[in-house]
Amino acid sequence: MTFYDRGDELAALETAFESTGHEFYVVYGRRRVGKTELLKEFCADRPHIYFLAAQEAETRQREKFVETIAEYFDDRIPRIDGWDEAFDYLGEKLATEQCIIVIDEFPYLVGENGSLPSYIQSFVDEQLRDTESMLVLCGSSVSTIESEVLGHESPLYGRRTGQIDLQPFSFQQAHDVIAYGIEDAIRSFAVTGGTPMYLTRFDYDQPLGENIRTQILSPTAVLYNEPEFLLRTELRNPARYLSILEAVATGQTTPNEIAGRTGIDSGPLSKYLQTLRRLRLIERDVPVTASPKQSKRSRYRVADEFLRFWFRFVEPNRSGIEEAPNVVYDGTIEPNLPDHVATTFEDVCQEVVWEAIRQRALGPYSEVGRWWYGEDEIDIVGLAPDDNRILLAECKWTTDPVGHSLVSQLREKAERVRWGPDTRDEEFALFSKSGFVDGLADGLGDRWSLFDLTAIDGCLSSGS
Template identity: 85%
Template sequence: MTFYDRADELDALDTAFESPGHDFHVVYGRRRVGKTELLKEFCDDRPHIYFLAAQEAEDRQREKFVEKVADYFDDRVPRIDGWDEALDYLGDKLATERLVVVIDEFPYLVDENDSLPSYLQSFVDEQLQDTDSMLVLCGSSVSTMESEVLGHESPLYGRRTRQIDVQPFSFQQARDVIAYDIEDAIRSFAVTGGTPMYLTLFDYDRSLDENIRTQILSPTAVLYNEPEFLLRTELRKPARYMSILEAVATGHTTPNEIAGTTGIDSGPLSKYLQTLRRLRLIDRDVPVTASAKQSKRSRYRVADEFLRFWFRFVEPNRSSIEEAPEIVYDGTIEPNLPDHVATTFEDICLEGVWEAIRRSELGPYAEVGRWWYGEDEIDIVGLAPDDDRILLAECKWTTEPVGHSLVSSLRDKADRVRWGSPTRDEEFALFSRSGFVEGLADDLNDNWSLFSPEDLKNLFAAEK
């Protein structure tokens, strides 16, 4: 498999390993995000021991770990009775050779023995720190990694020398994988999101609709049951979580709307939402002008584009897909895909705003996000408190060019955004899938910026 991007993460690992002294790295992130591929790429040309934990009995896990260590050193496998002895054995070997030791899917080991972090604390304090070797603990269960390795209550707290929270690819990063033109790339990203595994399953020599049919709507395809599999690996009873994700994916975004759709009371719902946020499956938004902690105007959104697509189009139509996937695609997905893509387009435009800020094509802004109040909404608002300046932008994924009516609408809504002083500076931007009516740019002053998909393509490509 081709390895894509992750240059910053690789540089961090490279720098740490080449520096004198020991290193204890923690690498974590959602499943399928590419943590294992990152570590394999890093280890490829270095002396290393890579151990992938499995969901099996503790004794067998420990035996396999010791066998890995013994095999690397061409040693007879010793008799080991506990994790403390296994780590002592590793420590003795690290005293003779510098290498990288990766323990992948570490949460599986903790599930079988919750004392393991304490044994590792002793190993780091008494043996690893006297070497030039690197220990890497990696895990997909974000909650376990944050509590059992990074949390204040963990015996390992304060021992790590660096942590890497591996995120899905941004649209800009995903463009290295998505070999479509810019407009189809946006549509494709709205289906796969930035998860490397999902991106690389698509065949970009085929059309997007072919990829959806073969890679998602086929009951034998990996992605057909992927979200259900992910939830079952994280949650013992995923049914209610799936109903919440479906509700959010189909446009019920406030707590009251989610409760009304799912039938879950507000008390339990709050706990379910917190769990889904901890698993990074949903995000909570508040208007960019409001306090995230104090605002009551919360909206939730599915944090991954593929999950949003699946819970909107696949989960509600499972029975029909089993019988007639073509009818589901032609009758449900294809006519509603533009509306689905429009939400993704807003996120990509938000990414474009940050890139334009970095390149000084827009003014500097400290915060950028969505804004709404009552019936009014603005897709993107940027705040520059020190300069008393505000950015207001709209994003339109329509088949018609944007014209003067959107300009007037945005100006009117700008007056209703209560932020800054009455004399604040205002900057405007429009993003349009189908470009702009002739003469619009000439009718606007220098406070306005217009971006077509081709402009976004050039903006993202300029960084490379």
């Protein structure tokens, strides 16, 4: 896989390694997000030992670990009877040579021996600390890393010198990979999301529809079964999780709606939702004006654009895809893709808002998110509590230019947003795929900002 971006993360690792003293870094994040590529790029021109753990018996894991160390130091493989001896052996070698040690898929090792963090604690405290070397633990099981390495109860708590929670690319970052114009780039991002592995499967010399057909709808394509593979990797019995993700992807976003669609009672459903959140496959949203902990107006959304696309268009149409993928694309996907992209467009517009805040074209605002109450919804609301200022914005992925009716609707809904004093300052923004009717901007005044696709592209490009 070609290495893209990750400049900030790479710089953090490089600075740590070049600094005086030992380093103990933790790199974690969802599968396919590019952790291994980041670490390989970091290690490429530096002395390093890279060990990739596997789902094997503990004895074999330990043997391979020691073999990897011995090979690097051109040493005869010693007889090792436990993890404590394995790390003692590593410590002896590091006493004379600076090196980066990467243990990738660390949760596999913990799964076979829950005492491993204690052995690493001793290694860090008694041997690594006196060297100029760097230990990096990496893993895709976010829950295991957070509990067994970063958590208060872990023997390793407080020992790390840094951590990187690697996230998928934002649209702004992904556009460097997606070699389409701004409109098709947003449409493509709505299909692949920001996960590097998914982004790089597409051939951007081909139209988006052709990429969907060849890279997703073909039963032999890697992405055809990818979400199911991911769930089976993380969960022993994924069937109910699959049904929940499909329900959320197709518009059932409240717990009651999800329960009604899946037939799962509210008690078990709560646990399933919690697990999916822990795996970072879904996110829980509340109105930006509400307290995340106290609000009962929660909605759930699939956290990855590719998964949302797959559960909306692929999973429900497996039989048709197996027999006639072009029919499924022409009859189901292509007509409904604009509606699917509209949700992604709102997220892209949130990125634009944050970039405009950084560029001082809007705001400043400390919180930005969605707002809803009853039947009313506003796509983007920004809050500046210290200044009693609020931003209200709508995003339209439509074929027609935005006109005065949306302005009137937004003004009306703004009055129903209960936040701040009556004297609050209000700022408005409109985002439109197809631009705006002639003369719209002339009568709105300086409290309104209008963003067509050219302005969106310009804002994101100037900030990248």
